[in-house]
Each structure stands twice: as C-alpha cells, then as structure tokens.
Amino acid sequence: MDEVFESKIKSLIKTELEISPELSKLISPAQLEALTRQNYGQYWPEINKPFSAMGGVVAQTFDEKSNEIIGVLSLTEKNSNLLMWAHYVRSHTGFCIGFDDNNPFFNQKRSDRDELYHLRKVEYAKDRPTKRVMELTGVELLLVKSEDWFYEQEWRMCAV
Secondary structure, three states: OHHHHHHHHHHHHHHHHHHHHOOHHHHHHHHHHHHHHHHHHHHHHHHHHHHHHHHHHHHHHHHHHHHHHHHEEEEEEOOHHHHHHHHHOOOHHOOOOOOOOOHHHHEOOOOOOOOOOOEOOOOOEOOOOOOOHHHOOOHHOOEEEEEHHHHOOEEEEEEE
C-alpha cells in the first residue's frame, strides 16, 4: 500500500460512515476498512495508470513554469572558496563581484511575512524534505539544501 493511502484510510472510513450512517448498520468500521484495503490493492493499479502517465508531464510543466516565473539570485559569503570557483566558473577563471548587502535593493520586503525580495541565508539539512512539492513552504522549497553544500555559505534572494 502507498503512504498516502495509509495516512488517509482511517479518515476516509470515518467520513464514509458519517456521510452514510445507514452503512454502519450493515457493516462495522473494521469490516469496511478491510474491504477498502482489499479493493484498493485489487483495483488501484489499474485506476492509477492514466494518472501515473500524467505525472511526468505534470512535473515537467511545473518545472518549466517555475523556471519562467521564479527568479533566484545566489550569492556567497566567501569569494576565495576553491570549490565554488571549481563548480561555478570555467577552469578556475572568471571574476568576482562584491555587493553591499545594506543596499536597499537587497531588502525589498513588502511585509514582515514576505519570503521574497530580500536576502535570506540558505539552510542546510541532513535529510531531504519528504513532503510533496505543494506541501512545502517557500523556505523549504527555495532556501533549504543538503548539508553537503554547506561550504557554499549561500544567501539567496527570490522573486516572482
């Protein structure tokens, strides 16, 4: 069984019995759960086929649209980090531009709750988020990276 089904089955049964109280006269909640599990396992793979096929298209469309409307300015605290030069420029050549983070450009918050238009320190986490994309907060989506990237000492400013 998949995680989503397991996390929702109890509330599904409860809701079904609330919507159809006469059903509880015919079958116990435990029996209804057992039948639901049996039918889910038997029919879900076939029902889910068209949705699974759409998954790739949906993910691709989401990526494309996100790239069109979300902008991310990435900066680092340290201009002499050799790994940064190796990863982000050609053969350790290029140039570095310094910015004054007190410049008003870097703080264009529209409210105290605004997650966009101002510099934010990237957070580094040991584990990747296990939520679905639509459940992630702006911070989780745009400002959390694997702790493997900690050396970057990154700050980001995001805009739409």
